[in-house]
Amino acid sequence: MAKKQLRVGMIGYGFMGRAHSNAYKQVGQFFPSQHEVVLKAACARDAEKIKAFANQWGYESTETDWRKLIERKDIDVVDICTPNNMHKEIAIAAAAAGKAILCEKPLAMNVPEGREMVAAVEKAGVPNMVWYNYRRIPAVTLAKKLIDEGRLGRIFHYRAKFLQDWTIKSDLPQGGQGLWRLDVAAAGSGVSGDLLAHCIDTSLWLNGRLDSVCAMTETFVKERMHNLTGKVEKVGIDDACTFMGRYENGSLANFESTRYARGHKALYTFEINGEDMSLFWDLHDLHRLQIFDYKVEGKLRGWSSIHVTDNGGDHPYMQNWWVPGLAIGYDSSFTHQVADFIQGLESGKPQGPTFRDALETQCVLDAILDSAKSQKWVDVPKG
Amino acid sequence: MAKKQLRVGMIGYGFMGRAHSNAYKQVGQFFPSQHEVVLKAACARDAEKIKAFANQWGYESTETDWRKLIERKDIDVVDICTPNNMHKEIAIAAAAAGKAILCEKPLAMNVPEGREMVAAVEKAGVPNMVWYNYRRIPAVTLAKKLIDEGRLGRIFHYRAKFLQDWTIKSDLPQGGQGLWRLDVAAAGSGVSGDLLAHCIDTSLWLNGRLDSVCAMTETFVKERMHNLTGKVEKVGIDDACTFMGRYENGSLANFESTRYARGHKALYTFEINGEDMSLFWDLHDLHRLQIFDYKVEGKLRGWSSIHVTDNGGDHPYMQNWWVPGLAIGYDSSFTHQVADFIQGLESGKPQGPTFRDALETQCVLDAILDSAKSQKWVDVPKG
Amino acid sequence: MAKKQLRVGMIGYGFMGRAHSNAYKQVGQFFPSQHEVVLKAACARDAEKIKAFANQWGYESTETDWRKLIERKDIDVVDICTPNNMHKEIAIAAAAAGKAILCEKPLAMNVPEGREMVAAVEKAGVPNMVWYNYRRIPAVTLAKKLIDEGRLGRIFHYRAKFLQDWTIKSDLPQGGQGLWRLDVAAAGSGVSGDLLAHCIDTSLWLNGRLDSVCAMTETFVKERMHNLTGKVEKVGIDDACTFMGRYENGSLANFESTRYARGHKALYTFEINGEDMSLFWDLHDLHRLQIFDYKVEGKLRGWSSIHVTDNGGDHPYMQNWWVPGLAIGYDSSFTHQVADFIQGLESGKPQGPTFRDALETQCVLDAILDSAKSQKWVDVPKG
Amino acid sequence: MAKKQLRVGMIGYGFMGRAHSNAYKQVGQFFPSQHEVVLKAACARDAEKIKAFANQWGYESTETDWRKLIERKDIDVVDICTPNNMHKEIAIAAAAAGKAILCEKPLAMNVPEGREMVAAVEKAGVPNMVWYNYRRIPAVTLAKKLIDEGRLGRIFHYRAKFLQDWTIKSDLPQGGQGLWRLDVAAAGSGVSGDLLAHCIDTSLWLNGRLDSVCAMTETFVKERMHNLTGKVEKVGIDDACTFMGRYENGSLANFESTRYARGHKALYTFEINGEDMSLFWDLHDLHRLQIFDYKVEGKLRGWSSIHVTDNGGDHPYMQNWWVPGLAIGYDSSFTHQVADFIQGLESGKPQGPTFRDALETQCVLDAILDSAKSQKWVDVPKG
Structure with missing residues (x-):
């Protein structure tokens, strides 16, 4: 039985970018399901650094503009690993694009931002989760x-x-x-x-x-x-x-x-x-x-x-x-x-x-x- | 060389009365000094109970009225092990009688009481200490x-x-x-x-x-x-x-x-x-x-x-x-x-x-x- | 009700002599019984040292010859705190004198010695115990x-x-x-x-x-x-x-x-x-x-x-x-x-x-x- | 710069088969080197089970006869995860085939077997290691x-x-x-x-x-x-x-x-x-x-x-x-x-x-x- 692909677009490549990528790679071996996680694209402003990251972790492609990443048809899930001040803008755009979203914590810079983000994902009806991993x-x-x-x-x-x-x-x-x-x-x-x-x-x-x-x-x-x-x-x-x-x-x-x-x-x-x-x-x-x-x-x-x-x-x-x-x-x-x-x-x-x-x-x-x-x-x- | 006696009058016989009495009995063996602690008298309202306590711990005599204890000439140190609401009255009287005072903690019911007690011992110039034992x-x-x-x-x-x-x-x-x-x-x-x-x-x-x-x-x-x-x-x-x-x-x-x-x-x-x-x-x-x-x-x-x-x-x-x-x-x-x-x-x-x-x-x-x-x-x- | 006296004769004044003495002094306060332990005599070859020890711990008298201690009528219990090579001789003599014996561990230098000691106390019918305190x-x-x-x-x-x-x-x-x-x-x-x-x-x-x-x-x-x-x-x-x-x-x-x-x-x-x-x-x-x-x-x-x-x-x-x-x-x-x-x-x-x-x-x-x-x-x- | 492939042939699929496979998959991300580990083939007698294992862990192919695995030209390293009684035979054959060998512990059933295995790998000059992982x-x-x-x-x-x-x-x-x-x-x-x-x-x-x-x-x-x-x-x-x-x-x-x-x-x-x-x-x-x-x-x-x-x-x-x-x-x-x-x-x-x-x-x-x-x-x- 062929598995359904879950194509990840990762934004960021720091400590959390690495931790999430490891999880995406491990999950199929330890917690097999009907889905297969595919590391589709990694995105950051610095083209060289994101390429190195993508090579090391096996992402198929890179982007330097997160808006491009979000527009891509071959991405199912957007993973937001940026500093906190970028969460809102990216999440709202990703929701509008119909992507599932996995966002690093804390959700937002403050409650008003957080409310906008909740409204956006709920309106769009996209799966969403925050990385409170503990x-x-x-x-x-x-x-x-x-x-x-x-x-x-x-x-x-x-x-x-x-x-x-x-x-x-x-x-x-x-x-x-x-x-x-x-x-x-x-x-x-x-x-x-x-x-x-x-x-x-x-x-x-x-x-x-x-x-x-x-x-x-x-x-x-x-x-x-x-x-x-x-x-x-x-x-x-x-x-x-x-x-x-x-x-x-x-x-x-x-x-x-x-x-x-x-x-x-x-x-x-x-x-x-x-x-x-x-x-x-x-x-x-x-x-x-x-x-x-x-x-x-x-x-x-x-x-x-x-x-x-x-x-x-x-x-x-x-x-x-x-x-x-x-x-x-x-x-x-x-x-x-x-x-x-x-x-x-x-x-x-x-x-x-x-x-x-x-x-x-x-x-x-x-x-x-x-x-x-x-x-x-x-x-x-x-x- | 004869040691100087330090004659203790204990008021109370509960948990702390026992803990202090044990210390008075042990100190000479483990921390010898020029003083010899003598368990002179134990005091509590219940005559029978204080007698039993005195017998068990080796106090030489008992009193049922703390004012009497304080008046005794053969007492050098008054140890106050009563509930907190009695500390002030006893301490002030003991200071007036020129006794050294070892008082259970907390010092008093509140700051005004505590201030009166400090004034009393400092005016009387008597040695004083509070049992913050930790x-x-x-x-x-x-x-x-x-x-x-x-x-x-x-x-x-x-x-x-x-x-x-x-x-x-x-x-x-x-x-x-x-x-x-x-x-x-x-x-x-x-x-x-x-x-x-x-x-x-x-x-x-x-x-x-x-x-x-x-x-x-x-x-x-x-x-x-x-x-x-x-x-x-x-x-x-x-x-x-x-x-x-x-x-x-x-x-x-x-x-x-x-x-x-x-x-x-x-x-x-x-x-x-x-x-x-x-x-x-x-x-x-x-x-x-x-x-x-x-x-x-x-x-x-x-x-x-x-x-x-x-x-x-x-x-x-x-x-x-x-x-x-x-x-x-x-x-x-x-x-x-x-x-x-x-x-x-x-x-x-x-x-x-x-x-x-x-x-x-x-x-x-x-x-x-x-x-x-x-x-x-x-x-x-x-x- | 008057308590029955248990008069201790201590042989030795080292680490164990102190530990046992502390116990004799404490037991009546914490574990009251029909007996009262009396620190009757302490014994060691060095007269000055044993006197100092007796003073510090409240032994009533001293001896410099353990045989004398054992002969004393006013001793009920002999406590052997000497080095191991003295246990046997003292214990056998104390048993013969009808004393109860509390002996430091190990019992003896070897099994043959130990057997003699057991025979001696059992023959004499005296209470006996070894300080395996743990x-x-x-x-x-x-x-x-x-x-x-x-x-x-x-x-x-x-x-x-x-x-x-x-x-x-x-x-x-x-x-x-x-x-x-x-x-x-x-x-x-x-x-x-x-x-x-x-x-x-x-x-x-x-x-x-x-x-x-x-x-x-x-x-x-x-x-x-x-x-x-x-x-x-x-x-x-x-x-x-x-x-x-x-x-x-x-x-x-x-x-x-x-x-x-x-x-x-x-x-x-x-x-x-x-x-x-x-x-x-x-x-x-x-x-x-x-x-x-x-x-x-x-x-x-x-x-x-x-x-x-x-x-x-x-x-x-x-x-x-x-x-x-x-x-x-x-x-x-x-x-x-x-x-x-x-x-x-x-x-x-x-x-x-x-x-x-x-x-x-x-x-x-x-x-x-x-x-x-x-x-x-x-x-x-x-x- | 293209990495050199290190093509693994895994024999066994139990607890250790899983542990080693996870390591092969992780090593490139956490400890990048000039080599790329490739999960080439997994081998066990039970065709169905080894296929399931290979699918879950991403092995490219399977074998049911370990001798065939060892003969394959596209295998660089043989990983022996069988019960102990199979170690010797497989290791000696793998050495003869010029493969590097990673063998589960203990090395052998006994010293004579172990000596044969050491002789084999040293004669063949193949890299060899035993999984004493601690x-x-x-x-x-x-x-x-x-x-x-x-x-x-x-x-x-x-x-x-x-x-x-x-x-x-x-x-x-x-x-x-x-x-x-x-x-x-x-x-x-x-x-x-x-x-x-x-x-x-x-x-x-x-x-x-x-x-x-x-x-x-x-x-x-x-x-x-x-x-x-x-x-x-x-x-x-x-x-x-x-x-x-x-x-x-x-x-x-x-x-x-x-x-x-x-x-x-x-x-x-x-x-x-x-x-x-x-x-x-x-x-x-x-x-x-x-x-x-x-x-x-x-x-x-x-x-x-x-x-x-x-x-x-x-x-x-x-x-x-x-x-x-x-x-x-x-x-x-x-x-x-x-x-x-x-x-x-x-x-x-x-x-x-x-x-x-x-x-x-x-x-x-x-x-x-x-x-x-x-x-x-x-x-x-x-x-």
Whole structure:
């Protein structure tokens, strides 16, 4: 039986361009379906660089103008891996062209942009998804499963952190290739849009709507050389952001993100405390889920570290990989996302996070930045 | 050479009465000095119970009226282990009687009370100390030493939590013996005064003054049977409290405490992120200090777990205990505090936390509760 | 009701003399019984040193000749804390004098000595116990409880290690105060009698008789200055010892001990793998027991770390200490041993390890050293 | 510049067939070189199954007779993923046909077979390598680097374990697809050839030659249904194997492997204790290397957990993957092996483990089994 082609047009070739491309290439071997992913075209302004990228990853062709890519008849899916300030324009154009869209996170620079993008894809009726990939780390997916099974009982607390340390050096420039995340014009915000966005997406998925937040931000290094202008300029992004909040279900939120936590490379952790069970996960040991099950007999109760690598059917996604005890990496989360995206196409049940889901995260992000500025509690707007 | 007697009058006989008594009995063997601690008298309203306690712990006599205890000529030190609402009256009377005072934490019900107490001991010129015992867990003292040596560089973040889970059961009563911590009239507050107070004391000691805070509190179980009245009554304490803040040194604070974190018995943790070094400590493994030292060669950098049990002189207090690898318990922190209190007497250099130090913690506590009520940022008052 | 006195005569004043004395002083407060322990006399050849020790710990009198101590009518219990080569003579004399005996481990220099000692105490009918204190770390006692409840099913493997690193320095002398453990004449053996003895005692208690063993020993530093002779002499002890073995119950043994494992201060660990449950314990975090319970639902199975500090009745000994989450130290194991010794006296049911129990450990030790010498498998003799 | 093709002929399609195929597909994107790997043909006796496998993984053609595959002119490399009892015949034929060979481990059923294979590839002068993939987990490679830099000083101990629990069920059959590892006719041995072989390979690489060993084996389940004969038959493999040994460099070996350690899925760990540094690694958290560095200042010494994910050049292989903190999986070790194999081809410096290297491991394996049978110490033969 011939497979149906899913022809990808990739815009961008950085870290995420590589991560997604690896997923497209792996998905057919580990998660076979009725679709065959074809790397049709890669696009970036720099003709030489995008050609090198296309050669290395096996894209059949290149473009230097994303509008051309979108117009191509032989592209089914547009993958947006550009800096954040380009998401909206490309996504709206791609939707108008009837393409399915896979967009990097955060969805947009702000809520108004996000609303336009949601309207565009929903009007066009095109499949759409945002790359909040951590939902599909098997240990995180297992957490979702346990919550959906009602094992936690009433939730009291949700705590998340995303700590890094790579921008402590004050001579690191802002802006330009690889460093656009430090440039407010390209990124829209700092750690909030880059790191907290992941924490918020997971949290909304696991624990439901956040009603209100109160935030604090700080920019520790106030000025940096700007790579594009060649001048020392004021830094516009948040280096650190902490916020408290209240969920619709009555539980309390405590979130923090920073790039100034010496010793932490990408320490995304979350902990949920329920009446009957607590859960903890840590990106640095992404293959483990820690649980405390109050229903265990008293003297045996403890925090249990589940090595989420069983291929016997119980651990999400793992039946498609190796044997128990053999961990898969960060990159597999993208492979899982492509597998689920395809499954959504085939089943007609779109898999999240859709643009609409990601807009909810954007609403929290905007509320946080509002709160940090006004120094007041802020109600999270509805998407 | 005959030792000088230090005759203790203990008020209270609960958990803390036992912990302090053990320290008084142990200190002479492990930290010999020119003083000999004598357990002179124990005091509580219930004559039978205090007699049993005195017998078990070797107190020479008992009293049922604390005023009588304070009047006794054969008492040098008054140890206040009562519920919080009695601290002020007893301390002021003891100071007036010229007694040295060791008072349980938190110092007082609120800042005005605390100010009166500080004034009283300073006017009377009596030695005074508050039982914030965690400063003297060897791993915590080592953290202080590393900070004082300037090893952390600029501090960016201070994070502390104190998580418990023992009040999740809604049929747990409030008030009365052993449960006065749930009764706002006796305790003044909930987790903030009970647990966060410890976190704040350590933090002020390690990281200096907190300038401003913004807090959120919650009472998850709104009504409980009151043991003293026999009626179901509104719960007045905070079950959970989270706050953000800014330190004078420019670093950011993120603190949280709750008694609703299923799976955590007494999880007091703190983490400090400095430019050159980060530190982490956890009461559940109190004999360890985790450090990340950025000055270590790149490829070897990691979080290092120091088993703070060396008796070779480098690990605080440990030269007086056993041999490397053999952990001491929670109780030893009280023994260390008594040893240091005596050293303060002998050297004429009072060891903290004094009442004045503890008043600073009280100021933060009041600011937190103000902020939680007003839902605004609050400047921390000066002691 | 007046308590019955239990008058202790302590022989020795080193590390163990201090650890036992602390236990004698603490036991009445934490484990009250019908007996009151009285520190009657301390004995050592050096009059000045033993006086200082007696003063510090509150012994009422001193002796410089252990025979005198044993003759005293006002001594009920003799505690032998001398180097190993003195155990036999003292114990036999103390038994003849009708004293109860608490003897440091290992019981003797070898099996023949041990047999004489067992014969002596059994003939005299005196209470006797050996200070294999690790049985009474609450987490270890909990392990015993789980095994006795039949939770492990068929046992396949028992693995134990005791790793230290304090003798790596080749300029450390052998012999003399504090270093007699390196002198074969005083200690009888090296790590086998000092460290493996603990592992073996625990193992026989938890997993039953060892039938046969095959061992390897090594002395890494062949010559050391001898503190007593002032000359560089051949080192007679084993620096490291590894052995394999077979238990009567069909399970396999893997034991190792060394003082050359850089980075380990006193890493005594054991792991037991049963069909239904596995257990792991580590002296460096002595308040935790790790279990893997196969009866837990598949997707939730993991290694669970039990913080053995609950005072609700479920965790051995802990109801007598503090509140959940607050760890006790290494020293508490001695307090528990004294408490159980007294309970044995009061109930008429002697608590182990008795001399007879400790003789079984001695049999394994001798078999190990035989095997290491002959390079053959050796059957463990019966006590 | 056109790349040179490296045309692979894969024999087998099981777990390892998949792992290697994934590596062949990934290597060009993550470790670009002058070679392009082409999946030319896959071979197995079952025509339907091998066709499905080839389709899923993108092999251009299939064969059902491995001799035909070897004869094909369009194959450069033969990858042997069959059960162990087929390795020799295929390898010798492939060498004779001038093919490069990548052979699964263990090299052979025994030393005589291994010697024939080494002779064959060396006579033919064909590139050859054995899939002891754990050498190329970045944390393990980092360990090698630290040892080669002389950081450990004199080595005292090497300890390794490989613990699993998947064969505890006595109703698991032996033999046949997926279970040939339990059939002595196909596998040659049990855990020794399957699991200890990995531990030995790593150890010889890190710590040099093992001179002598003394081993113990056990078969816990004595009879199992045989899938090929349909009868209950005696189990010929070792379920567990423990051995002690002495290295040429004077250090001591303690190795153990079992499939009856409840709770361990694939717990391959090793620890090396050197005078100046100790190292520990654990396959369950394969992205971490734990080190204890004695050269660190006294009070700061501890076991440090290095998250081996830095892409700044210091952590082996990681500059080709993602950013710090993002772990790669087990599968990446195969990708690294292919990358190094190609580098060996291009540089003319063959990368190990070659057949000759793997023969040394085979010599230890044979010595272990001899020792377990004879119950004596056995000198390890030379390759």
